[in-house]
Amino acid sequence: MNNQEIQRIVSSVMAEINKKAPLGANGNTSTGEVPDISQIGNPLNVPDPENRGAYEDMMNATSARIGVWRAGTRPLTQTMLKFRADHAVAQDAVMSYADEAIINRLGFIQLESKVADKDEYLTRPDLGRVLSDESIAKMKAEATPGAQIQIVVGDGLSAKAIDSNIEDVFSSCKAGLEAKGYNLGKDIFVKNARVGIVNCIGEILKPELILLFIGERPGLGTAESMSAYLTYQPVAATVEADRTMISNIHKGGIPPVEAGAQIVSLVEKILTQKTSGLDLEL
Amino acid sequence: MRLSTKLFGHAHQFRDVKDVLAKANEEKSGDTLAGIAAQSVEERVAAKAVLSQMTLEDLYNNPVIPYERDEVTRIIIDDVNKTIFDEIKNWTVEALREYILDLDVTGADIRRISRGLTSEMVAAVCKLMSNMDLVLAAQKLRVTAHCRTTIGEEGRLAVRLQPNHPTDDVDGILASLREGITYGIGDAVIGINPVEDNPVGTKRLLDAVEEYMLKYDLPAQSCVLSHVTTQMKAIEDGAHTGLIFQSIAGTEAANTAFGIEGKTIADARALMLERGMAEGPNVNYFETGQGSELSSEAHDGADQVTLEARCYGFAKRFQPFLVNTVVGFIGPEYLYDGKQVARAGLEDHFMGKLTGVPMGVDVCYTNHMKADQNDLEDLAVLLTTAGCNYFMGVPMGDDIMLNYQTSSYHDIASLRAISNTRPLAEFECWMEKYGFMEDGKLTKKAGDASSIM
Numbered sequence: 001m002n003n004q005e006i007q008r009i010v011s012s013v014m015a016e017i018n019k020k021a022p023l024g025a026n027g028n029t030s031t032g033e034v035p036d037i038s039q040i041g042n043p044l045n046v047p048d049p050e051n052r053g054a055y056e057d058m059m060n061a062t063s064a065r066i067g068v069w070r071a072g073t074r075p076l077t078q079t080m081l082k083f084r085a086d087h088a089v090a091q092d093a094v095m096s097y098a099d100e101a102i103i104n105r106l107g108f109i110q111l112e113s114k115v116a117d118k119d120e121y122l123t124r125p126d127l128g129r130v131l132s133d134e135s136i137a138k139m140k141a142e143a144t145p146g147a148q149i150q151i152v153v154g155d156g157l158s159a160k161a162i163d164s165n166i167e168d169v170f171s172s173c174k175a176g177l178e179a180k181g182y183n184l185g186k187d188i189f190v191k192n193a194r195v196g197i198v199n200c201i202g203e204i205l206k207p208e209l210i211l212l213f214i215g216e217r218p219g220l221g222t223a224e225s226m227s228a229y230l231t232y233q234p235v236a237a238t239v240e241a242d243r244t245m246i247s248n249i250h251k252g253g254i255p256p257v258e259a260g261a262q263i264v265s266l267v268e269k270i271l272t273q274k275t276s277g278l279d280l281e282l
Numbered sequence: 283m284r285l286s287t288k289l290f291g292h293a294h295q296f297r298d299v300k301d302v303l304a305k306a307n308e309e310k311s312g313d314t315l316a317g318i319a320a321q322s323v324e325e326r327v328a329a330k331a332v333l334s335q336m337t338l339e340d341l342y343n344n345p346v347i348p349y350e351r352d353e354v355t356r357i358i359i360d361d362v363n364k365t366i367f368d369e370i371k372n373w374t375v376e377a378l379r380e381y382i383l384d385l386d387v388t389g390a391d392i393r394r395i396s397r398g399l400t401s402e403m404v405a406a407v408c409k410l411m412s413n414m415d416l417v418l419a420a421q422k423l424r425v426t427a428h429c430r431t432t433i434g435e436e437g438r439l440a441v442r443l444q445p446n447h448p449t450d451d452v453d454g455i456l457a458s459l460r461e462g463i464t465y466g467i468g469d470a471v472i473g474i475n476p477v478e479d480n481p482v483g484t485k486r487l488l489d490a491v492e493e494y495m496l497k498y499d500l501p502a503q504s505c506v507l508s509h510v511t512t513q514m515k516a517i518e519d520g521a522h523t524g525l526i527f528q529s530i531a532g533t534e535a536a537n538t539a540f541g542i543e544g545k546t547i548a549d550a551r552a553l554m555l556e557r558g559m560a561e562g563p564n565v566n567y568f569e570t571g572q573g574s575e576l577s578s579e580a581h582d583g584a585d586q587v588t589l590e591a592r593c594y595g596f597a598k599r600f601q602p603f604l605v606n607t608v609v610g611f612i613g614p615e616y617l618y619d620g621k622q623v624a625r626a627g628l629e630d631h632f633m634g635k636l637t638g639v640p641m642g643v644d645v646c647y648t649n650h651m652k653a654d655q656n657d658l659e660d661l662a663v664l665l666t667t668a669g670c671n672y673f674m675g676v677p678m679g680d681d682i683m684l685n686y687q688t689s690s691y692h693d694i695a696s697l698r699a700i701s702n703t704r705p706l707a708e709f710e711c712w713m714e715k716y717g718f719m720e721d722g723k724l725t726k727k728a729g730d731a732s733s734i735m
Contacts, residue, residue, distance in 0.1 A: 051732035062454030065678035073695035090649035122614040123311045
């Protein structure tokens with residue numbers, strides 16, 4: 001029995017119950033744990049649709065929250081709670097910091113932008129694009145100047161995206177780059193970073209290419225999406241159009257191991273053509 | 283013109299009109315980011331005090347960007363009715379505020395005065411208004427427009443159906459569309475934000491929506507919100523659209539960043555009047571939002587409220603059917619939290635109506651803002667009370683293509699119930715005919731998309 005058939009049976013049983021009981025009175029009141037609402041999925045809640053098959057086809061054609069039905073003019077309680085849960089994931093991710101165990105395990109040089117805290121991070125993108133004075137000194141002392149490829153990781157708008165993907169993406173990407181014989185600088189992690197931090201680092205270390213991994217703005221129910229930005233010889237004047245980007249790196253999008261392989265091939269193109277961004281021929 | 287005052291004995295000196303306008307704003311993260319905000323609450327109030335004593339002529343003579351070097355300024359100034367301006371040019375901003383709030387002054391009176399205002403004056407009076415002032419004043423002002431439906435009439439609350447899909451999949455778009463119309467969504471426009479911006483894709487989506495609308499004789503206007511020049515190309519290739527869309531800004535430089543100038547919009551309007559699907563005469567659809575000029579580094583040191591007012595001044599020339607501010611979309615560096623978004627929403631709505639454009643609001647938030655569903659609902663209720671022409675309608679408020687949250691089908695149905703308003707007349711008739719509404723109330727059939735395949 002596939003999921004659709006199960007859902008169809010559940011919906012028709014629920015419709016029967018709904019005819020007898022007021023909305024919301026069909027909850028499970030037995031003992032044990034309340035079911036995990038994040039796992040509800042998107043059931044067809046319209047109690048007696050004119051064409052159930054057509055409805056299911058429509059719901060398969062979109063991830064929009066349709067077929068949800070209503071309590072008067074308001075959403076049903078479980079639909080509303082699922083929405084709130086999905087937003088909660090996103091809100092928490094924005095305010096979180098990367099898992100220190102992972103950052104320590106990967107042996108990064110750990111730096112910070114000029115941003116003091118998450119509130120300032122959100123309101124002052126300009127400060128997220130420059131390293132603090134202490135971090136500049138630390139980078140000058142510990143990092144590799146003039147490397148062919150400098151990898152930088154920043155938390156961005158979702159540290160959870162880094163926690164979820166960075167080890168997997170490193171496993172394929174770094175191995176691939178090393179196998180091609182590229183010379184890599186010592187990896188850098190920047191707390192409270194914006195994409196423009198690449199320009200600040202580029203000005204000082206002068207690598208040929210900076211590969212930045214950064215957490216994307218979370219969506220509803222998904223805070224794991226990470227982007228990679230590749231910039232050839234970044235300097236202060238580098239603009240967004242000068243960067244090549246891969247977005248949507250997460251297990252439900254471009255899986256991180258696969259993204260790592262794609263990045264290796266992009267690096268080759270960039271270093272061969274000596275440019276990135278709009279000028280790069282893909 | 284006086285540019286200084288004392289507050290509790292402390293001297294406050296302002297550089298020029300532009301500086302006063304910026305510092306008189308309620309707190310906005312965007313003005314702070316631009317480095318033009320008041321440095322203290324006291325300075326903010328001092329700026330408001332100085333602004334209250336400026337005359338409308340002072341503001342007329344000091345647009346935030348000079349006439350000679352900005353097309354938006356020229357459009358605003360050129361469109362002022364000089365007879366009406368002469369009647370009111372000696373008023374202070376204080377007098378304008380109190381005129382608008384006077385119980386004996388009607389909406390029609392204010393609409394007349396409005397023809398003598400520049401956007402700087404509209405913004406200035408807004409800065410002297412509290413949130414409740416903004417609700418009360420906007421409620422007086424009705425701005426109607428007609429495309430295929432008539433928007434803005436008393437007792438009606440309209441909504442854009444926004445059935446977006448992350449891959450522009452027609453079946454997915456129609457699924458959201460069908461469910462929406464059963465809730466009474468789509469009377470303002472059925473408007474799709476496309477992923478791919480090209481004439482072929484735009485025409486493909488317009489054709490699909492047109493086919494569905496013809497099947498059920500749905501009284502609405504369609505729109506695909508690609509770039510205006512893309513839509514024009516699609517129309518020339520035979521696409522039928524009810525409205526033509528473009529994002530606009532309050533400076534020439536920001537409009538250049540959007541790839542438009544006044545002539546582009548005038549050409550689009552002319553093409554629509556010749557080839558559009560609806561009778562009009564109002565065939566343009568514009569979107570705006572505080573902070574968009576700063577985000578393209580084209581703000582010229584002006585504050586985001588004044589620049590927003592200038593968007594409406596620009597829009598007015600083209601007699602649009604819809605103008606809406608996408609108030610919570612831009613991010614926390616411009617509007618930090620629910621409080622700032624609510625203030626901006628009320629300001630924009632009031633300023634749009636005072637300018638004389640039919641104003642709607644995309645009441646929304648992104649996931650990196652300090653705002654949530656309750657903030658959105660609060661503002662939607664406030665704006666409904668203020669007589670907002672229309673909102674957005676998205677399944678459960680979750681836009682799966684633009685990745686932000688806005689008002690939902692349920693929210694619109696609820697706002698209509700709260701305010702005892704109905705869909706636009708033509709659309710309400712249609713809902714009655716298909717059994718989704720009776721006497722302004724949703725029927726048991728409403729919410730079942732499979733009943734209108």
